[in-house]
Amino acid sequence: VEALLDSVKWDVxxxxxxxxxxxxxxxxxxxxxxxxxxxxATISTRKATFxxxxxxxxxxxGETSMNFINVHDIFLDCDRDSIIYLGTPDGPTCHTGAETCxxxxxxxxxxxxxxxxxxxxxxxxxxxxxxxxxxxxxIVTEGSGKPxxxxxxxxxxxxxxxxxxxxxxxxxxxLLENEDKSRTASEMADLLYHAMVLLSVRDVKxxxxxxxxxxxxxxxxxxxxxxxxxx
Numbered sequence: 001v002e003a004l005l006d007s008v009k010w011d012v013x014x015x016x017x018x019x020x021x022x023x024x025x026x027x028x029x030x031x032x033x034x035x036x037x038x039x040x041a042t043i044s045t046r047k048a049t050f051x052x053x054x055x056x057x058x059x060x061x062g063e064t065s066m067n068f069i070n071v072h073d074i075f076l077d078c079d080r081d082s083i084i085y086l087g088t089p090d091g092p093t094c095h096t097g098a099e100t101c102x103x104x105x106x107x108x109x110x111x112x113x114x115x116x117x118x119x120x121x122x123x124x125x126x127x128x129x130x131x132x133x134x135x136x137x138x139i140v141t142e143g144s145g146k147p148x149x150x151x152x153x154x155x156x157x158x159x160x161x162x163x164x165x166x167x168x169x170x171x172x173x174x175l176l177e178n179e180d181k182s183r184t185a186s187e188m189a190d191l192l193y194h195a196m197v198l199l200s201v202r203d204v205k206x207x208x209x210x211x212x213x214x215x216x217x218x219x220x221x222x223x224x225x226x227x228x229x230x231x
Contacts, residue, residue, distance in 0.1 A: 009081040029093040067091035167191040
């Protein structure tokens with residue numbers, strides 16, 4: 001551990017940027033600074049620990065709020081002068097109560113929009129999940145009205161299930177018929193979208209699905225099947 005700590009290119013104050021990232025969603029949760037002792041503490045406790053420049057002391061995220069960031073792995077960049085804590089948060093990371101400290105979009109601000117704590121730095125997958133969630137909310141607040149395709153699916157379980165079966169069959173056909181890769185990608189996108197609408201109907205977040213995948217693939221197939229029987 002000492003050799004690894006010494007290999008980090010700490011700045012003149014003995015610090016390096018430390019970023020916390022959600023292992024399942026990929027969301028950037030927060031950014032702070034770490035020194036050698038903070039990194040060592042994170043390695044040993046698996047709790048994201050930083051160095052407070054204002055208090056000149058170590059602090060573990062969650063020591064007051066209990067919203068710890070449980071570290072699964074730690075990465076150094078190619079220059080070894082910045083750190084990523086890859087982990088799962090126990091609750092909201094930001095002191096404002098937001099899931100992440102990064103919810104202020106520069107482009108939204110330039111267009112005159114106010115910051116929204118519900119907004120996150122979202123990948124394509126989570127942007128889609130957010131859109132589906134907003135369509136679901138609109139059904140409650142605005143009524144069905146003239147529904148979009150997503151709203152139609154949310155309102156009709158039979159239609160939704162038939163579309164998932166249809167899209168799954170079309171995806172399978174791309175393999176059986178040896179269709180080109182772009183066709184397979186297109187059919188997978190259709191299946192994923194419809195499956196995500198089903199998740200929304202069931203109030204299951206994509207993060208929960210990815211957590212299951214992470215846990216399954218962190219153990220052997222035999223162990224994973226045995227754990228399913230126990231639960």
